[in-house]
Amino acid sequence: MxxxxxxxxxxxxxxxxxxxxxxxxxxxxxxxxxxxxxxxxxxxxxxxxVSHMGEVEVSGPDALALVQKLTTNDASKIAIGQAQYTLMCYPDGGTVDDLLVYRTGEQKYLLVINAGNIDKDVDWIQQHTTGDVTVTHISxxxxxxxxxxxxxxxxxxxxxxxxxxxxxxxxxxxxxxxxxxxxxxxxxxxxxxxxxxxxxxxxxxxxxxxxxxxxxxxxxxxxxxxxxxxxxxxxAKLPLYGQELSATISPIEAGMGFAVKVDKGDYIGRDALALQKEQGAPRKLVGLEMIDRGIPRTHYPVYQGGELIGEVTTGTQSPTLKLNIGLALIKSEFAVLGEEVEVEIRGKRVRAKIVKAPFYKRAK
Structure with a gap:
């Protein structure tokens, strides 16, 4: 073990x-x-x-160029003292990881990556490193x-x-x-x-x-x-890698399109993501609220009219709202607010409705 x-x-x-x-x-x-x-x-x-999270420093004259090549958001917009939410993607638009990029100096960035992805991410970054840049794994x-x-x-x-x-x-x-x-x-x-x-x-x-x-x-x-x-x-509908995001789920499908800038220049996954932005992604992340009894859990199948349309990514009884709710990745054509769907819970299909997410927003 x-x-x-x-x-x-x-x-x-x-x-x-x-x-x-x-x-x-x-x-x-x-x-x-x-x-x-x-x-x-x-x-x-x-x-x-949250010390299990990973940290990677990228520094040198070509630091920005590397961050731009690896990530979906526009890192050229980050001033020293600012952070940016962004994602790294595969060429097909699937997600390597979501991360925060901190600009700590003129030619220096700190990348904060997910704990379960550290080795994979560091390999991915090093694999694509070119030019006058130093990548240091400091987790x-x-x-x-x-x-x-x-x-x-x-x-x-x-x-x-x-x-x-x-x-x-x-x-x-x-x-x-x-x-x-x-x-x-x-x-x-x-x-x-x-x-x-x-x-x-x-x-x-x-x-x-x-x-x-x-x-x-x-x-x-x-x-x-x-x-x-x-x-x-x-x-708050913040994604968890391995559930709302994965190698087979794109940022557009997961509702993270705001962090995908297709006009900033070329980067890994750009073409696939630009196509999804233009034509619409095949699947969409939606909120579910249970009508019948039961809690929707990760990977539970979601049906409409007898057709399998997707699966639950995360679900629980909301401590704030006291409701049984979930997030589900379903075929885009079925992602209609107010529509009824069925979640299969332990072999039995129970009713739920598609609702707006995030389920919670703090008062400003």
Whole structure:
């Protein structure tokens, strides 16, 4: 059996959390309960260990050219101090990964990739590297902690002189000192709430984790696991690689077309994606709300009029809405709001209707 990897924070919480394998890592799925942690992030704040995510530095005179060749969004638009959501695709338009690109210097970018894809992504990047550019895989040296929720700024502000209210979404500050540690603080996240992601040297992780928990105690800050991370991102219709995105699912099909710029010049997958944008993708990601009893789960088949039209990518009972809902990738011609479909749950077809997603949007 493959030895599971552990983040630099593992010892800080191993006795307080329920642990599960995830993308080759041993990670906390919950500390108290998924519902409690979910509610804390929606109403107060939650703290996540996301150190299993991967980081790759791309630097040198041809750094931008490489990032542009690899990604679907227009990296030339990123100023120093800004981050951008983007995707890497195969020539046929299928997704290698979705990622964040931070521009940390004149000729320097930080790529943050998904934990389960690290080896594959690094190989893909190196395979396509040409010109005067250096690609450095730094995942082992970097810890990442996310603090998410309406009180995230209040809690984090207590630990720094920097004015965090000046940070707009998808911008960051570098070398912010917190607890004597230089940290890159990014206003970003994966929960549908306001929040920050902190990147810093791995060995400092336990001290920063404990400092944040202590600082947020009076505000009800809770440590959170992957369970709440999944229900939070799902309600906000943020994709999970391997479910809403994959080698066989394009960003257009997954509703991520805003991050696909077909007029920025050539890049890997551009032609296939341009065709989907022009002619429409063969499948579309839609929201489902169950009419009959039952919870739609990943890979459950979806039917209409006896025809198999697709499958559920993610589904659960929404902790916020208290409804059984799901996301499903179905043939585009069936993606009509209000239409009834059937989800096959344990061999029985039960009724659901197509609804608008995201299911949750925070009040600005």
């Amino acid at each position: 493959e030895q599971l990897k552990r983040t630099a924070l593992f010892d800080a919480y191993k006795d307080q959390a329920k642990l599960v394998p995830f993308g080759g890592w041993e990670m906390p799925v919950q500390f108290s309960s998924i519902k409690e942690e979910h509610e804390a992030v929606r109403t107060r704040a939650g703290l996540f260990d 082992d040296q970097v810890a990442q902690i996310a603090i998410q929720g309406p009180l995230a700024e209040t809690i984090l502000q207590r630990l720094t002189e920097e004015d965090l209210s000046s940070l707009r979404p998808f911008t960051f500050l570098n070398d912010v000192m917190i607890g004597g540690v230089p940290i890159l603080i990014s206003r970003s996240g994966y929960t549908g709430e306001d929040g920050f992601e902190l990147y810093f040297e791995s060995k400092q992780a336990p001290a920063i984790w404990n400092l944040l928990l202590e600082t947020g105690k009076e505000d009800g800050l809770l440590p959170c696991g992957l369970g709440a991370r999944d229900t939070l991102r799902f309600e």
